[in-house]
Amino acid sequence: MRHFLSVNDIESLPDWVDEAITLKQNPYQFEDLGKRKTVCLLFFNNSLRTRLSTQKAAMNLGMEVMIMNFGSESWVLEYQDGSVMDQGTSEHIKEAAQVVSQYCDIVAIRAFPDLKDREKDEAEEVLSGFAEYATVPVVNMESSTGHPLQALADAITLAEHTPKARPKVVLSWAPHPKALPHAVANSFTQMMKLQDAEFIITHPKGYELNPKITQGCQIEYNQEKALKDADFVYVKNWSSYTNYGKVLHQDLNWTMTQQKLGQAKFMHCLPVRRNVVVEDAVLDGNNSLVINQALNRTFSAQIVLKKILEAL
Amino acid sequence: MRHFLSVNDIESLPDWVDEAITLKQNPYQFEDLGKRKTVCLLFFNNSLRTRLSTQKAAMNLGMEVMIMNFGSESWVLEYQDGSVMDQGTSEHIKEAAQVVSQYCDIVAIRAFPDLKDREKDEAEEVLSGFAEYATVPVVNMESSTGHPLQALADAITLAEHTPKARPKVVLSWAPHPKALPHAVANSFTQMMKLQDAEFIITHPKGYELNPKITQGCQIEYNQEKALKDADFVYVKNWSSYTNYGKVLHQDLNWTMTQQKLGQAKFMHCLPVRRNVVVEDAVLDGNNSLVINQALNRTFSAQIVLKKILEAL
Amino acid sequence: MRHFLSVNDIESLPDWVDEAITLKQNPYQFEDLGKRKTVCLLFFNNSLRTRLSTQKAAMNLGMEVMIMNFGSESWVLEYQDGSVMDQGTSEHIKEAAQVVSQYCDIVAIRAFPDLKDREKDEAEEVLSGFAEYATVPVVNMESSTGHPLQALADAITLAEHTPKARPKVVLSWAPHPKALPHAVANSFTQMMKLQDAEFIITHPKGYELNPKITQGCQIEYNQEKALKDADFVYVKNWSSYTNYGKVLHQDLNWTMTQQKLGQAKFMHCLPVRRNVVVEDAVLDGNNSLVINQALNRTFSAQIVLKKILEAL
Structure with a gap:
């Protein structure tokens, strides 16, 4: 290499x-x-x-x-x-x-x-x-x-915590006050394409990632539907790719909650804005893997x- | 620990x-x-x-x-x-x-x-x-x-230079153009309470430290009286605690001089403003321990x- | 030492x-x-x-x-x-x-x-x-x-690449948009005085270095004449010494080119502004020693x- x-x-x-x-x-x-x-x-x-x-x-x-x-x-x-x-x-x-x-x-x-x-x-x-x-x-x-070092750390974390050979993994957009890069979402998506998994990306319309990267991936605009029976939910904000670098809106309906998460494991690359991207209950609960990801x-x-x- | x-x-x-x-x-x-x-x-x-x-x-x-x-x-x-x-x-x-x-x-x-x-x-x-x-x-x-690492270094310095089992140690306020924290004075005071020493704090009225920390300590508003027969004089500025964070005045009568110091050893945590906190003659003289404290x-x-x- | x-x-x-x-x-x-x-x-x-x-x-x-x-x-x-x-x-x-x-x-x-x-x-x-x-x-x-560490690195580079026991070395001023220090030119000159070499300094009038440093050195205001048959050309900008710290002009006629350089080796301490101090062709050519100097x-x-x- x-x-x-x-x-x-x-x-x-x-x-x-x-x-x-x-x-x-x-x-x-x-x-x-x-x-x-x-x-x-x-x-x-x-x-x-x-x-x-x-x-x-x-x-x-x-x-x-x-x-x-x-x-x-x-x-x-x-x-x-x-x-x-x-x-x-x-x-x-x-x-x-x-x-x-x-x-x-x-x-x-x-x-x-x-x-x-x-x-x-x-x-x-x-x-x-x-x-x-x-x-x-x-x-x-x-x-x-x-951000391939992050994606590789995420792959390690998935391997350590997966309950089954072919888990369901959801990448879910979340609101954020600032315009953030696409790097983490891109690399996570690329990494998931190398995994044996059911992988779904969910986000509001207008927040589509680079289609060259998401090519072949399932995209679902209904977050609730996407999250159903998920084993892992990776939450991350990114700014618009089409309307490049713009924060189209900060729809707090997309904030991850314990109720939405259910039994799924929660993942995020950190730093994370509490009660904007994800509510406290998730980060402070037993299903959060964010500290493991960082390790x-x-x-x-x-x-x-x-x-x-x-x-x- | x-x-x-x-x-x-x-x-x-x-x-x-x-x-x-x-x-x-x-x-x-x-x-x-x-x-x-x-x-x-x-x-x-x-x-x-x-x-x-x-x-x-x-x-x-x-x-x-x-x-x-x-x-x-x-x-x-x-x-x-x-x-x-x-x-x-x-x-x-x-x-x-x-x-x-x-x-x-x-x-x-x-x-x-x-x-x-x-x-x-x-x-x-x-x-x-x-x-x-x-x-x-x-x-x-x-x-x-x-600032307990400083206080511990000060205790080491006192031990290395003390002329007697129970020395007289004075903590003397000094003027300074900026509002400085209480951390060094607090930790020095707390450390002195663990020492066998005659310990006196001297400062102008209005510059009283946190009474919980100085509890049991002798406080003397007359600097000359406080300094009498001192073995060690620790000079330090701090802002007002009562009128929190304020510089009440910068009374240059409180600047430490060689004359006031007499035979006592001079201590300061550094950085020190020359000819405001202490005159050159003290820092450049043989009774200054500031370099030893830093070591x-x-x-x-x-x-x-x-x-x-x-x-x- | x-x-x-x-x-x-x-x-x-x-x-x-x-x-x-x-x-x-x-x-x-x-x-x-x-x-x-x-x-x-x-x-x-x-x-x-x-x-x-x-x-x-x-x-x-x-x-x-x-x-x-x-x-x-x-x-x-x-x-x-x-x-x-x-x-x-x-x-x-x-x-x-x-x-x-x-x-x-x-x-x-x-x-x-x-x-x-x-x-x-x-x-x-x-x-x-x-x-x-x-x-x-x-x-x-x-x-x-x-900048004596640079001058010593330059001496090593000269020794590694000299084609003869007594090479011709030219220090040539170059234009630059900002006022730069004299440190590199000074130390290079001082170092050259310790070498067995034909050493010439060339620069526009008004850019004379400290005469105490250039004492005994040959100074030639005609760059073309100075560069003739050079083995090494050390290019560097500096601001005026007489009219201290001033950029008198940024005469691009003094930019080093491949044509001017001929067969000479090119030296510069870096960082270098391309196409102002020296044209791309020189830096990207085989006669540039700048990367060796840095090593x-x-x-x-x-x-x-x-x-x-x-x-x-």
């Missing part, structure tokens, strides 16, 4: 999930693997779980970790080919990516979308720029359109770093 | 001080104790001494250290139960504390007061929130009302981390 | 360059040297290469690394003797430098000039303040007037840290 940019870079989802669950029992088993190896975590946006879990995963493997907040601690990067850099950008991605590659063995990148220009966001200039010019493997710590972030990152280290 | 939140969590002040002084001779003696253990330092406010000394202390014990500036690098937290999170806060302390706990073995927190609402500050929502919801031990790196921050943190590690 | 503040602190340039080139073959050869040793990197300004390469160099030597962004994460420092600190500064360099020294074995500092007051910038209050009051060795990670930053830092560790 050269880069880990999307769910498609998971060579075998069941194998990786199994291996992660084994690793979780003995996180330090491969602490010699990362000896003298360094991962550089570059943040173009804020982070809590991703930053700490990826750092912990690397340390579990015996790696050194360098962290940089690119925006506030370094220079503003240019991504366009051939540009005359006489304005706000100080360094081209061509140089930055090659240079950073020389100080570490793996580069991990977090870069959110602006949610203003769909074409620009889908071009993934930061992640793609590093993937193109870096001379070491690049890991996606959430880009404009994907599994360490092991999804650790599996990815391990695979990369083994291939170096 | 579960948490280290205040001076009251010091199980035995004399024992811990003795142990710290021993540790100082051989800081790496327990470097295997922290193997595969991680402390996560979470800063909601700026820090120099606390950050570097706590990091050094953890490294001396062989621990891994993860540092996050919560405000600028992560999400704004919600602390109220049952709140509808449709405004500025993105993540509830319930999730944040549980999640962070999963990536480390100890969480250390710095969160200053706003000095606007006394009741809110005394509720210590950040520190208490982490202490309530974290599933690992929590260490106070200065909260709204206390002992490493060993107060190291003792606390060691005690927690031993109890894990 | 006590401090590494300028090119003048390089004891023997040819020996250090040779040693760095050897070290580059086996970067972990001295990983026991830094055991239980800590370097504290203090940034008063942004950094990419310097931060990551110095951290990597320290880790290669087995050191622990503590990093602090002094401006945003700590307190505003006072540098004047005898000042009454009742304004914006919270801590005096006297205390800060002594205190930080107690938490580490080496302190490294980055502090850029304001480019407003030449005398003030040349006083190097931050670097000099730390050098005066720190009780451990201080390393310059780019100060107001010098050698690790080994210039590693040699400096190694020399200091050996002398501790």
Whole structure:
């Protein structure tokens, strides 16, 4: 494996999930693997779980970790080919990516979308720029359109808690006051397509995800109908894709409640806004898996770093 | 010991001080104790001494250290139960504390007061929130009302320099242009109550500290009288407690001078404003212990981390 | 060696360059040297290469690394003797430098000039303040007037690529939209004076560097003439020194092109503004050494840290 940019870079989802669950029992088993190896975590946006879990995963493997907040601690990067850099950008991605590659063995990148220009966001200039010019493997710590480390953690969580070989999993949109990216929903959907499951996406009309990603997935606009007999309900807000980056409405009828959830397990990637996205009773109840999902972030990152280290 | 939140969590002040002084001779003696253990330092406010000394202390014990500036690098937290999170806060302390706990073995927190609402500050929502919801031990790196790592470092410094079994120690208010918290004065006072010493607090009228904390302490409004025959003078500014968070005046008659100090040793937690809080001659003289106090921050943190590690 | 503040602190340039080139073959050869040793990197300004390469160099030597962004994460420092600190500064360099020294074995500092007051910038209050009051060795990670770690990396790069014992090396000014410091040009010039080379500085009139630094150097205002038969061309913008800190003009006739460069190797310290300082064709061509220079930053830092560790 050269880069880990999307769910498609998971060579075998069941194998990786199994291996992660084994690793979780003995996180330090491969602490010699990362000896003298360094991962550089570059943040173009804020982070809590991703930053700490990826750092912990690397340390579990015996790696050194360098962290940089690119925006506030370094220079503003240019991504366009051939540009005359006489304005706000100080360094081209061509140089930055090659240079950073020389100080570490793996580069991990977090870069959110602006949610203003769909074409620009889908071009993934930061992640793609590093993937193109870096001379070491690049890991996606959430880009404009994907969050594969989260999806892999979710797959581990599903495997640990599934009551049956072919569970029913529902991805349900929820209201939120701010315009949020599609990355988590995209990667979760892509990951579910690799699972043996009954998978349904439910959201109000107008909140359809990128049809290339949901292609082949069942979409149900009636939340109640979608949730019927679900084993897992993954709740997440995203802004409109068609009317790109817009909050069309914040319909609180879509807030997840204990009553709607029934016996299903509740999942969310966090951070979550209580009593907007989901009511307290769900998060504080026994069927919430959100803390488990967060724990599994360490092991999804650790599996990815391990695979990369083994291939170096 | 579960948490280290205040001076009251010091199980035995004399024992811990003795142990710290021993540790100082051989800081790496327990470097295997922290193997595969991680402390996560979470800063909601700026820090120099606390950050570097706590990091050094953890490294001396062989621990891994993860540092996050919560405000600028992560999400704004919600602390109220049952709140509808449709405004500025993105993540509830319930999730944040549980999640962070999963990536480390100890969480250390710095969160200053706003000095606007006394009741809110005394509720210590950040520190208490982490202490309530974290599933690992929590260490106070200065909260709204206390700075026990500083007080423990001060106790070590007193022990190293005391000329007699029962020294006279004076805590003297000093002027300052900004409204400062009571945390250092509170914890120093609480710590002094565990010492065999003649302890006097002196300050202008109106600058009385929380009476629950100074209960049983001698308070003297005449600085000259208070300072008479002192062995140690601990100088510190704090804003009004009664007229909460207000700078009533900046009376430069209370600035500590070499003349007032006489033969006493001078102490201050730093940072200190020269020629406002204390004149240059004192800080540059032989009786200043401020650099020693700062050095002992490493060993107060190291003792606390060691005690927690031993109890894990 | 006590401090590494300028090119003048390089004891023997040819020996250090040779040693760095050897070290580059086996970067972990001295990983026991830094055991239980800590370097504290203090940034008063942004950094990419310097931060990551110095951290990597320290880790290669087995050191622990503590990093602090002094401006945003700590307190505003006072540098004047005898000042009454009742304004914006919270801590005096006297205390800060002594205190930080107690938490580490080496302190490294980055502090850029304001480019407003030449005398003030040349006083190097931050670097000099730390050098005066720190009780451990201080390393310059780019100060107001010098960037010796860059110059040392440049010397390594020259040695690796020189086609002859006495190459022709040209330092050529280039246009830039912002006022930039003289540090890189100064240190490169100082370093070149220690080399056996034909060294020429070329720039438009008005962009003369500090004559104390260029003393004895050949200065040629005609860029074409200067570049003739060059083996290496080091391109760099700097603001006016005489008309201190001013951008007199941004004459694009001084942009480096492939045609001007001819067969010479191209050097630049990065970050570089493409198609302003130098055209794409040069950076993307085979004669660019900029990525090599950046790689050698690790080994210039590693040699400096190694020399200091050996002398501790």
